[in-house]
Amino acid sequence: AVGFAAQAEERYGIGQPATQAEIAGWNIDIGRDGSNLPPGSGSVERGRVVFSEQCVACHGDNGQGGIGDRLVGGQGTLASAKPIRTVGSYWPYAPTLFDYIRRAMPQNAPQSLSNEDVYAVSAYILSLNGIVPQDAVLDAKSLAAIKMPNRDGFVSDPRPDVHDH
Amino acid sequence: AVGFAAQAEERYGIGQPATQAEIAGWNIDIGRDGSNLPPGSGSVERGRVVFSEQCVACHGDNGQGGIGDRLVGGQGTLASAKPIRTVGSYWPYAPTLFDYIRRAMPQNAPQSLSNEDVYAVSAYILSLNGIVPQDAVLDAKSLAAIKMPNRDGFVSDPRPDVHDH
Amino acid sequence: VAGLGGSGALAESGNNLPPNVPEWMKAPGAPMGSQPYGAPSTYEKGVIKNISKTLPQYISASGRTPLQDLDGIITPNGLFYERHHGGVPTIDPAEHRLMLHGMVDRPLVFTMDDIRRFPSQSRIHFLECSGNPVYTKPYGKTASDLVGLLSCAEWTGVPLKTVLNEAGLQAGAKWIVAEGADAAALTRSIPIEKCLDDAMLVYSQNGERLRPQQGYPLRLLVPGFEGNMNVKWLRRLKVVAEPVYSREETSKYTDPMPDGTAREFTFYMEAKSIITRPSGGQKLTAKGFQEITGIAWSGHGKIKRVEVSVDDGESWQDATLQEPVLTRALTRFRLPWHWDGTPAVIQSRAIDETGYVQPTLAELVAVRGVNSFYHNNAIWPWRIDANGEVSNAQA
């Protein structure tokens, strides 16, 4: 333990130890470097099936959008007057795709896909964006290795950004 | 107008003048001295009828109480361990009886009695308490002239009334 | 929900506990707009006003705030205490009028739109019924049973002084008779000094318009004075030279004394406090750290200090007061405590900025007897038994 101010305080002895099994079930967040990605893999091919069965109703053919966000396209538009922000054009890290789909999609049944299908549908969306080839099979290592087109597009908060009077 | 602090302030010109007719309809409060009592009168006799038709259901035979307050008795009990507070034993001013019955009773239909019937039922309740005779007829003047048994029973607020530490 | 009960034990099913994915994460929740005006969780359905089920009638009656279930100082509008004498009227604000007459230069009638055009103020103040609680047994079991005729809100309205100035007070004006537009046409006399000090005509409570139970569309607020004087559904203000001695300030809201006299015009709610957690009806489920928390208030101004005793009044420690400490508002106090699992009696006492110290019930009864009914601001101790059950130590 380190010297944070919080460390100096009294402890109350409240709460139960979290077991490794308990943590494993809930610890679903994936680092931008792919850390915590689960075992398994999925192909663009399989992803096309998953997408057509579970995603197309909201995200449209080829991920062009519907009541759910547009997922494909827009590369090269960010500096234009009509920027189109999608997984392909805007997202900085590919592992986030696995993270988000697993936790939140399909919107009507989150956390229902197998890890394999999450890899697969992630691969399919990346392939639609031309980021992986149509025969790609993604797993923890290959997903983490992807360099997204807009990885370097983010800057830290420079505010206040208008003059003070 | 006098020199209250409020007088110094700006006026906003908000609100409409209240006409005498408007005021007359709403100005129902009666002073303890009987000021603002309306014309008219009512007898104990008539009051007995009003009471039996409109009050007895809640206040009981002879005003001994029910789901409404006990209205009669209790004189001499105020300094005892079980004080009984009624119109007869506790109320300091008779005109308040007119005021309250007219504004609030019968509880199911307030402001429904004629002024005559309010005088009458007030007279009846006072007669049940032995404060006016059974043949009394009360009007503004005679109601105001009544000296209630507990008129001098009230004292001003002496608090704080327990020691400070 | 009520109390400190429950534990870390696994829920019956365990299906929602780690490592499992809780059912409420597996399907979308209620869509936006399913509650255009929100309501508490169905799991909080027990947190409602505390209303006796055995009253002879419910037209002139009261409903108490469940103080032991609440935190902080703001009472949510849905749980604000109620006391009315002719039921809760349903008033059309477009047809509601306030008449201001009597000893004024210009008698006036105001619409609600008129009232809202005046310069406004917002202030956080408590309101408390003066019969909260009575002096006689049976005392209540919970903090709400005892002092639940108490709530606190942010009120918005116009200073009464501003509206009086509009009409122009005449020489000799000493009181104002305030009258409600309810079936009791409830009437109280307010001293002119209060009317020109911090009294307000209020139309909003915690941001939104007054609730019907609190006087919609307009009420009087006389901060620190007994609840009954804060006339609801206000329709009339009559400036006069002496109080009207209405039924509500003679037959009721006067304070009987053992010698047969009664105190009249006892307006101020004196300094008071109560521990709300742990409090009657709750249960401590574990030895060790327990925060003691409660509320303190004074009609005379700000709370200066709250002292807490955990040893049946033998010794007292200063509680921490939650900032901001506001005048005539609830003040939340807290004291860290270590419960060793043995029986204890805990209690709080408030000291306000005048230096006044909240008395014991015995001290009050020694002066006022047990039939004084109103203005009981006694210290109220709670007893904790070896099982952690908390009960009224005076009962």
Next chain:
Amino acid sequence: VAGLGGSGALAESGNNLPPNVPEWMKAPGAPMGSQPYGAPSTYEKGVIKNISKTLPQYISASGRTPLQDLDGIITPNGLFYERHHGGVPTIDPAEHRLMLHGMVDRPLVFTMDDIRRFPSQSRIHFLECSGNPVYTKPYGKTASDLVGLLSCAEWTGVPLKTVLNEAGLQAGAKWIVAEGADAAALTRSIPIEKCLDDAMLVYSQNGERLRPQQGYPLRLLVPGFEGNMNVKWLRRLKVVAEPVYSREETSKYTDPMPDGTAREFTFYMEAKSIITRPSGGQKLTAKGFQEITGIAWSGHGKIKRVEVSVDDGESWQDATLQEPVLTRALTRFRLPWHWDGTPAVIQSRAIDETGYVQPTLAELVAVRGVNSFYHNNAIWPWRIDANGEVSNAQA
């Protein structure tokens, strides 16, 4: 109800106006207990959350507080703004758990009873969605349309620092990933400095338990940071060395700039204000005195000053701030004004305790362009026409 409309004109019938006795005085009103949990007057039924009727879907959507209908600084719980990404879950508090793990000495799981056993705090803070409003037309018509993703409440909970101490932070702990138990399992990373400063785990809002829409039974509160970071239905806190770069902090809640870059981790809600009365959709019904009132707030601390212009920005006057002015809370401001019946443009600008001055929309757009989406804290002017109709001067 909405707006300054109406007048002193007689109501249609006149039956309830003086000298007549209003109908609601002639029969008892609703008995005690008819609303064990109270609701607004039926005459206020138009005062509800402002929810678009034409959204493509209502699971990830928002509902706005009707700011122009409210007074003071407290938002009543029923009108608190909503933004959720997976609908509003119905969570059984007995089966809800908070897991605290990652770079800690002792990973822990807490029940709600556990959380409530910690020392508590109550504080009044605003919450604001960072997309409130966007930079592009069509702008909204009303104050709610523009900045209604803003509310303020008294929150009660435990300082996050206290709970972290229970687990023991390890060396290198720099961020905490917070995750909701909703169908979006919404996830945001919070800098450790904020977690050890004024962040709280909150279970109560305006006295009662959190509303489902606001995170029942437990939420994170990071005062002054964008609403989305105040993770609702909080089930997990993971202490980490770097942010998780979740979808909600990369794809969304990053601020696009005209050069194609985007600002990430833009947490603070900078100083802002808006006039709520008179405001868009309302109507001045009379020349003469009109109070101008509104709200100001800053994620950086207290509001120091609010200036109001009634001449289209030519000159500015200091408004009065309603006390108490609290840190990271709404602050109500007011300026007396005399409307002469001619067209006018009115607006307010907030200055916070850091000296920061709320900018104009043009100033913001000059730096950020029109596609920046988040963190638009522009001054918003209202136009009043010769009929007294108030509308959005930027629209």
